[in-house]
Amino acid sequence: MLEVTDLTAGYNGLAVVRGVTVTVGRGEVVALLGPNGAGKTTTLKAVAGLLKPLGGTISVDGAATAGRPAHVLARRGVALVPEDRAIFADLTTRENLRVAASGKAKDREAEVLDLLPELRKCLNRKAGLLSGGEQQMLAVGRALVGRPKLLVVDEMSLGLAPVVVQRLLPVLRDVAARGTGVLVVEQHVHLALEVVDRAYVLTHGRLVMEGTAERLRSDEGLLAASYFGDQRAAERLVASSGGSAESPEAAPLEPRGPLP
Numbered sequence: 248m249l250e251v252t253d254l255t256a257g258y259n260g261l262a263v264v265r266g267v268t269v270t271v272g273r274g275e276v277v278a279l280l281g282p283n284g285a286g287k288t289t290t291l292k293a294v295a296g297l298l299k300p301l302g303g304t305i306s307v308d309g310a311a312t313a314g315r316p317a318h319v320l321a322r323r324g325v326a327l328v329p330e331d332r333a334i335f336a337d338l339t340t341r342e343n344l345r346v347a348a349s350g351k352a353k354d355r356e357a358e359v360l361d362l363l364p365e366l367r368k369c370l371n372r373k374a375g376l377l378s379g380g381e382q383q384m385l386a387v388g389r390a391l392v393g394r395p396k397l398l399v400v401d402e403m404s405l406g407l408a409p410v411v412v413q414r415l416l417p418v419l420r421d422v423a424a425r426g427t428g429v430l431v432v433e434q435h436v437h438l439a440l441e442v443v444d445r446a447y448v449l450t451h452g453r454l455v456m457e458g459t460a461e462r463l464r465s466d467e468g469l470l471a472a473s474y475f476g477d478q479r480a481a482e483r484l485v486a487s488s489g490g491s492a493e494s495p496e497a498a499p500l501e502p503r504g505p506l507p
C-alpha cells in the first residue's frame with residue numbers, strides 16, 4: 248500500500264532524514280520507532296504530503312505521490328493523525344466526524360462508532376472536553392471517515408496512560424483488518440510490538456533496524472542498542488554473541504534493560 252524508497256527529507260534544504268526505505272502492505276500495521284528527534288514525524292509528514300521530499304520516491308497503492316500536497320493525498324486515500332491530534336475543540340464529537348465525512352455522514356459515522364464504540368457516549372460533547380484518550384479516539388475516527396487506504400498516526404499515545412494505549416493500539420489492527428495499511432509512530436515500544444506486524448527503528452535520520460515484531464521482541468538487546476543510537480553497544484552485543492555487526496540477524500542476543 249505504501250512504498251517509500253531512499254527518502255531524503257528535511258527543512259530549508261537541509262536533510263534530517265536520509266535514505267529511508269519503508270513499506271506497508273495492505274492490511275499491515277507497521278511501527279516507526281526511535282528516540283526524540285530521530286526524524287519520525289519528518290518521515291510521516293513527507294508520506295502525508297505536508298513536506299516535500301528532497302529525494303527518493305513515495306508511492307501509495309502503486310501511484311507516485313512524492314511532492315503532492317496533503318489535500319491531493321487525502322483524496323488518494325492517505326489520512327494522517329498528527330501529533331497534536333488536530334480536532335476542533337469547540338465542535339462536538341459528532342460534528343467533528345461530520346466535518347470529516349463531508350456528505351456521507353451517516354454510514355461513515357456508524358462505521359467509526361463500530362470500531363470505536365467508546366465514542367458513542369461522547370457524540371454530543373464538545374471535543375475539547377473529552378479525556379486525552381477519547382480525543383485520540385476521535386482523531387483516529389476522523390481520519391477513518393474518509394475510508395483511507397493508508398492511515399498514518401504520529402505519536403498514537405502521546406500523554407496517555409499505558410492502559411489507554413492498550414485499548415487504542417488494537418484498534419489499528421481492526422482498521423488494518425478492513426484492508427487499510429497502517430503506519431504508526433509509538434513511544435511505548437513494548438506495547439507497539441505486541442500489536443504491529445513489523446517495525447523500523449530510526450535514529451539520527453537513518454534506519455538502523457527493521458524486522459517483524461516477533462523478531463524485534465526476541466532481539467531486545469539489539470533493539471535497545473539501536474533504539475538509543477548506541478552503535479558500539481550494538482556491535483559489542485553482536486560480537487559477544489558470536490555474530491558479526493554486518494549480519495545481526497544471525498546473532499542470538501541477551502536481553503538488556505527495559506525499553507520505554
Ligand SMILES: Nc1ncnc2c1ncn2[C@@H]1O[C@H](COP(=O)(O)OP(=O)(O)OP(=O)(O)O)[C@@H](O)[C@H]1O
Pocket residue numbers: 258263281282283284285286287288289290
Ligand atoms: N519545522 C522544522 N524546521 C527545522 N527543523 C525541524 C523542523 N521540524 C523538525 N526539525 C528537526 O528535524 C529533526 C527530526 O525531527 P522530527 O520531528 O522528525 O523527530 P521525531 O523523531 O518525530 O522526534 P519526537 O519523538 O521528539 O517527536 C530534529 O532535529 C528537529 O529539530
Ligand SMILES: [Mg+2]
Pocket residue numbers: 287288289330401402
Ligand atoms: Mg515526532
